[in-house]
Amino acid sequence: MERRILRMVALAAGLISIATSAYLDDYSWAFISSAALILLYAPVLKGMENDYRRHLMALSAIPFLLIILVDMLECCTGILNGPSSELLHVPLFFWTSSAIKGLSAFISGMMLVSLYREMKVYAISRSWSVIIAMMFALSLAVGCMFIDMITMYLQGFSIFNTGTDYPPELEYVNGKMMSTPTVAAFLDAALTVLFLKKRELVQMEGDE
Amino acid sequence: MRFGLDDFACIIMCLTNIMIGILELSDDNVDLYGSYTCMVCGIVCLIPSLLKQFGLVRLNLIFIITIVVALTMHSLGVLMSGYDVLEDYDMVTHTLSSILVSMCVWMTLCCYNVYNSSSEFSGRSMMITIMLVMATFSVYWEVFEYLLDTATNTHSQYSPFDTAKDTMFNMLGSFITILYSGFKLRRMTMKELVDSFELSPRLIHFIDRRHRLF
Numbered sequence: 001m002e003r004r005i006l007r008m009v010a011l012a013a014g015l016i017s018i019a020t021s022a023y024l025d026d027y028s029w030a031f032i033s034s035a036a037l038i039l040l041y042a043p044v045l046k047g048m049e050n051d052y053r054r055h056l057m058a059l060s061a062i063p064f065l066l067i068i069l070v071d072m073l074e075c076c077t078g079i080l081n082g083p084s085s086e087l088l089h090v091p092l093f094f095w096t097s098s099a100i101k102g103l104s105a106f107i108s109g110m111m112l113v114s115l116y117r118e119m120k121v122y123a124i125s126r127s128w129s130v131i132i133a134m135m136f137a138l139s140l141a142v143g144c145m146f147i148d149m150i151t152m153y154l155q156g157f158s159i160f161n162t163g164t165d166y167p168p169e170l171e172y173v174n175g176k177m178m179s180t181p182t183v184a185a186f187l188d189a190a191l192t193v194l195f196l197k198k199r200e201l202v203q204m205e206g207d208e
Numbered sequence: 209m210r211f212g213l214d215d216f217a218c219i220i221m222c223l224t225n226i227m228i229g230i231l232e233l234s235d236d237n238v239d240l241y242g243s244y245t246c247m248v249c250g251i252v253c254l255i256p257s258l259l260k261q262f263g264l265v266r267l268n269l270i271f272i273i274t275i276v277v278a279l280t281m282h283s284l285g286v287l288m289s290g291y292d293v294l295e296d297y298d299m300v301t302h303t304l305s306s307i308l309v310s311m312c313v314w315m316t317l318c319c320y321n322v323y324n325s326s327s328e329f330s331g332r333s334m335m336i337t338i339m340l341v342m343a344t345f346s347v348y349w350e351v352f353e354y355l356l357d358t359a360t361n362t363h364s365q366y367s368p369f370d371t372a373k374d375t376m377f378n379m380l381g382s383f384i385t386i387l388y389s390g391f392k393l394r395r396m397t398m399k400e401l402v403d404s405f406e407l408s409p410r411l412i413h414f415i416d417r418r419h420r421l422f
């Protein structure tokens with residue numbers, strides 16, 4: 001498929017996913033998807049000769065489509081947010097969304113490393129580049145953690161522990177805040193192992 | 209290897225920590241966890257001196273002082289409830305620890321830059337890599353604490369705000385290291401800096417082997 005079409009599909013899906021996630025109060029997705037979209041368009045905006053590999057560009061659109069699917073499922077059925085569908089005090093919806101955030105952040109990391117290699121910021125092996133991509137993904141997870149905490153604080157949840165007893169509300173707030181880093185820590189490690197076999201993806205097309 | 213001020217600092221702090229740990233053991237209301245923490249921290253204080261004496265690597269004095277101060281503050285914080293009584297105590301220990309870890313990362317990257325021809329870090333990529341590595345360590349540390357709390361029904365994370373604060377101070381530590389590294393590399397070249405570590409030939413050989421891990 002043409003790169004231009006791939007970018008258009010990703011942009012459209014990205015914007016729709018930001019809207020559906022905001023509707024469900026999942027604002028940290030906007031942060032992850034904005035980073036992914038900026039990185040997707042970076043070679044065009046910088047007027048670079050080489051572009052990302054087609055496979056990487058196609059992969060970048062998958063998390064957008066997945067989050068739209070999960071948001072639709074949640075809106076229509078609510079099966080991921082019920083009291084029976086909780087894991088560690090947090091609804092399954094947030095765990096699912098965190099997994100998709102982890103995937104998107106990792107692909108963004110791969111794009112960032114490709115970009116840096118092309119701009120000669122990094123002169124390291126492709127294997128190390130995949131590991132840098134994982135680190136970038138985990139840094140984005142830290143960003144999500146902060147956004148989730150601020151969002152919950154603005155929604156009226158308590159984020160402070162003022163007494164000697166641990167308020168039960170904090171179990172939920174802490175769990176939700178930690179859901180993205182927790183899932184990303186495991187998922188991105190697994191993706192790193194997987195992508196070490198596909199490490200040519202950190203090279204731009206035409207840069208052999 | 210010649211015995212110097214750095215070895216002296218390591219041994220003094222090692223003995224101080226171990227003695228505090230032993231004294232605690234003789235107390236009526238003994239805090240076993242605090243006592244063992246002091247002893248373990250005391251032993252760890254010796255590591256820089258041992259590394260130097262075995263000819264593996266020579267760390268600079270500022271780095272060694274940061275190590276022993278961080279370890280002693282942690283052990284005293286555990287033993288004398290500094291973490292519970294003093295509100296900002298963990299802020300200081302988190303910052304000091306992250307300075308130490310990020311300095312290790314920085315020194316490792318410098319060694320790779322000098323001895324491994326397949327890796328080349330410019331000032332900018334060095335800065336980005338230190339920040340990324342520290343963010344990764346912060347995430348793994350907080351996830352470890354979260355999972356430990358969940359498994360054992362404890363609250364070492366204390367509160368969501370505390371978790372965010374810890375992460376912020378971890379990043380502050382790496383920022384301080386980046387500033388220090390910039391200052392240091394203005395006064396000497398990277399080669400001179402790495403030479404001052406007096407790395408053992410075996411370590412140099414380990415770094416030099418290309419793509420050894422992958």
